[in-house]
Amino acid sequence: MRNILLLSAVSAALAASSGLAPRPATIEATVLDQRGSPVEGAVVFAISGAVESPPAKTVEMTMKGMEFDPAFSSVSVGDSVSFPNQDSTHHHVYSFSKTKKFDSRLYKDGAPKVVEFDKPGLVTVGCKIHDWMKGTILVTPSALRAVTGKDGKAELRMQAGPSVKLGVYHPRLRGKPEKHDQEITLKDGKGAAAWKLPLKKESSGGKRPHKVYY
Ligand SMILES: [Cu+2]
Structure with missing residues (x-):
């Protein structure tokens, strides 16, 4: 009886916070452009459902x-x-x-x-x-972000609840970034997210390419 009471107290506390205790999770993200080609340099980031608060920099x-x-x-x-x-x-x-x-x-x-x-x-x-x-x-919203490589892929590792809301951005993204937010359900600590983003053409002409840092 005592154990049951204790358990229900713990689950009530968890339900009150995030629904389920955060646990290690990995999300594989893939970002393609409107033609289906991999997009390098897209930032994939957690909006909610994940935990991390490193010191400000x-x-x-x-x-x-x-x-x-x-x-x-x-x-x-x-x-x-x-x-x-x-x-x-x-x-x-x-x-x-x-x-x-x-x-x-x-x-x-x-x-x-x-x-x-x-x-x-x-x-x-x-x-x-x-x-x-x-x-x-x-x-x-947090430091939980990753940048896609040449293959358009990035991996996000975090402590997360049963689902995570993700956002994506690229310096050439056309339109409002919020339109591309996605809720990803995790299964056994794993999840996958994929985007096809409308990108503006790379600027050509005499201007040197801008450096980008993440
Ligand atoms: Cu100036």
Whole structure:
């Protein structure tokens, strides 16, 4: 009787939290483009159902050669991005994005602008002086993310409940990323997710390709 009571107390506590205790899980993700070719450099990330809270970190998006370098970066909620200026001219970095609005002073040397991201979503950054400078920051709900390789595949390992909601993003993705969110049911700690994403064409012409970091 005592054991049964204890068990029901434990299951009630678990039901109250996540439904089932988190356990090690692996999700194999495959990202293809609209023609069915593997997509390299897509970020697959957990939105809910998984557990992880590593310490917050700061990454750099340098202004260099009159560009943001890298032009794309992914961070987690709680992380910060610093914008050092390595050019010999002044820059004025800003964002009008709903996820995070900010505005730096005009600066060249000295302490760079540092912005902490407190909400998940996409942030487009620009420079008020140089219109062509454009950067994108993907803020994911946690650090549980992986980037697809040449074969379009990525593996996510985590502590997770019975199902995990996943999101996907690529710097050339057309339309709203939320449209591609998927709920993945795990079986024996394993799950699979697959996407066919509508991508914009790679920019061609004289511009050098932007570096991307994850
Ligand atoms: Cu500038």
